[in-house]
Amino acid sequence: MNHATTHVQRPLGRLSRRGFLGLTAGVGAAGLLAACGSDPNTISIINTSATAAVALNQLLTDGKYFDKLGVKTKISNVSAGNQVLAAVASGSSDLTMTSGLIGILPGIEKGMRLKVVGGTQVVSTSALFTKDPQITSVRDLGGKSLGVGAVGAELYAVFAALFAKYGISKDGATFRNVGSSADSLKAALAGQVDCGYGQVGNQALATKQGARMIATVNEELPLWMNNAAVASTEAISKKRSALVKVLAGYAQLFAYLGTPESKDPYVQAYTGAGGSAAEGEQEWQFINQNGCYSPTLDFPEKKAEFIQKQNIASGTQTKVLAYDSYTDLSVQADALALIKK
Structure with a gap:
């Protein structure tokens, strides 16, 4: 059974x-x-x-x-x-x-x-995705729009931790609450935000839509x-x-x-x-x-x-x-x- x-x-x-x-x-x-x-x-x-x-x-x-x-x-x-x-x-x-x-x-x-x-x-199997040619690494996220969840949610916390790691000011950046990680990825692939959150496996989908993975969370935040x-x-x-x-x-x-x-x-x-x-x-x-x-x-x-x-x-x-x-x-x-x- x-x-x-x-x-x-x-x-x-x-x-x-x-x-x-x-x-x-x-x-x-x-x-x-x-x-x-x-x-x-x-x-x-x-x-x-x-x-x-x-x-x-x-x-x-x-x-x-x-x-x-x-x-x-x-x-x-x-x-x-x-x-x-x-x-x-x-x-x-x-x-x-x-x-x-x-x-x-x-x-x-x-x-x-x-x-x-x-x-x-x-x-973590999570990763960051973008269609913006000016973003080649996490260091380029200052002043950009980011697809996140509510304050305290995983998506928000990951981006906040990355900004703290590289000493990037939140001033000028837009933390846009788009919902879930699936919503964040969709927003990034549609160009609605400069950088979104997804899973490593989403590389295949991102490539088809002219986007790319710029980092894995495990690589950037190994304690996550x-x-x-x-x-x-x-x-x-x-x-x-x-x-x-x-x-x-x-x-x-x-x-x-x-x-x-x-x-x-x-x-x-x-x-x-x-x-x-x-x-x-x-x-x-x-x-x-x-x-x-x-x-x-x-x-x-x-x-x-x-x-x-x-x-x-x-x-x-x-x-x-x-x-x-x-x-x-x-x-x-x-x-x-x-x-x-």
């Missing part, structure tokens, strides 16, 4: 990106809670709807990772990170694996009952970390065994992504999620070569501290939280021990 299903309990199978998101659109806290129920062997997972995140869903299904570990999951993908945060904090979802860490840490500081239980995408596994404290307490199995399944998938054999399945899953084969190949190559997803679910303390400092700079967080205060890495340890059995 295929357990990697959406909230309406239909098999994911080979759904298109539109079909998958259609199943999860409009999911509220009550709907997710009703779907999850109190079954201690079912974990409700919520992530954003990035192409790579939807592709991972398909790989999990195809590899029967959760089936083999004897755990059931209900996976939902939504359009915005704040929806993810609200769902896990309210208890309507148990866990997020591939959503923005930068928005979760301020929530924990404000008292949300959440814990980081492991690392997921510990190396996109995602982490974050669970509600209630799930850790009441569904610990199932949570450990889910993390073990993801760890096995991440290990697989480091092998040459994962290329074709990843590209197929990426195209099924709405991307092109060329984008999927470039994305896989970067992930494979840079170890973007951690097979040991490592959650680097220095990277977490760096993200918190960006939050402090933007005003969304008041202080750097002590590492042990917002993590429960015993779940990670148990997941790794389970894999070794």
